[in-house]
Amino acid sequence: MRPLAPKVPLDPEAREQDRSLLEALRRGEDQAFRALVDANTGPMLAVARRFLRNEDDARDAVQDAYLSAFRAIDRFSGDALLSTWLHRITVNACLMRLRTRRRRPETSIEELLPGFLEDGRLAANETVRRDRADRVLEARQLRAVVTQAIDQLPDIYRTVLILRDIEGFDTEQTAGVLELSIPAVKTRLHRARQALKELLDRQLSDRLDTANRRDPSPLADSGEELDHELS
Amino acid sequence: MNCREFVEFLMGYLDEELDETARSVFEAHLGGCRDCHRYMEDYVQAVELGRAACREPEGPAVPEGLPEELVQAILQARQAANSKEE
Incomplete structure (x- = not known):
């Protein structure tokens, strides 16, 4: 079966913008956090909706993901783009929420x-x-x-x-x-x-x-x- | 090989994980069974449609734009976490 599309090499300009944003985040600049949230919340919410099928759960998972990211920002290596890193954290937050939320009755497969x-x-x-x-x-x-x-x-x-x-x-x-x-x-x-x-x-x-x-x-x-x- | 076994081995075949013998048995059945041929076509199409639907930016991504109350909740949660640390 055709594999997923290969990953596109990182654009040097995007990487440089990301590096500047990361530095500002580490300095604790409010505007940098706002920029990060504005740029990434839409895609993160789309991922969370896909996993959780419930708007409240999806929003909670995105919020959990940001809080995890904010706590870990000093440990982020910067090897990947911030958006990629946030995406992965969102997936983890969704999986965590799926494990803990009460199972609803589902159709048998x-x-x-x-x-x-x-x-x-x-x-x-x-x-x-x-x-x-x-x-x-x-x-x-x-x-x-x-x-x-x-x-x-x-x-x-x-x-x-x-x-x-x-x-x-x-x-x-x-x-x-x-x-x-x-x-x-x-x-x-x-x-x-x-x-x-x-x-x-x-x-x-x-x-x-x-x-x-x-x-x-x-x-x-x-x-x-x-x-x-x-x- | 019958249809039940064909379906069982289908994903392994598509992922090129079958050894040579299993692959040739699988392909012999595929060549002679119209139903399994159709089943495989529809299975592959279902996977492709799933990928395409979820990757399409006009799809379910963010239909109503970015919810500002969520953005504010995230930024406030950050400030609250900072205050606790201080």
Whole structure:
């Protein structure tokens, strides 16, 4: 499978700006903290929302992350950009919050995994072709459908999927932060991907049916620009 | 290999972790089973759509802008932490 995009080398200008900001933070300048918070809170909140699916929890996690960062600013080596460092701290704050918050009832993942016949063949309902149903959705609608599907995954699977497929952690890193074995990470990731596929199949099929009821003419082949936009 | 085993080995195949023998058995099934071929295509597409949806800046990132009350809470929490240390 295509790996995540390679990391872009750090721009020297960005690194220099970061170094100046870091020095100002270490001097305790209020304006520097304001600049840091203004520049990074949006992306940090987006990460936290993805993990926690709850606005209050996400905001609390971002606040926890900043407090951890402020306490550790003198120990930050400066090898990475501040934004990268804050991103990692946010992920940790979210994982901590996921461990401690009361579990809410969740759908079992079993019903989202493929069914098989006794002889090991895929069950009939697994073989219905999605037929590029995503072509009937605009890119923005498609993104909403996909993020909703990810949000429906049970926490223990969604967390692994986000770390591996979205945040770009490798299997060993994911195992480390979640305190899981490597085989457990692989199993959870595979199940999470299968469940995501199933949820997308259902969502996209429903929308295709709705679109066909509204306009029974053959689907326009409008997917090329969508593929381009998502690539 | 049957479809159940195919699905079991799918991620290992995509991550190029199967040894040569397992890979050729897997590919033999893939070549002869239309259902598994479709399953693999949709699985890969689901992963790609997940990545694209969450990386897209217009996506769920910060739909309503930066909440100022959160920014203020963070800055006040820092000042409170500083006061305690002093």
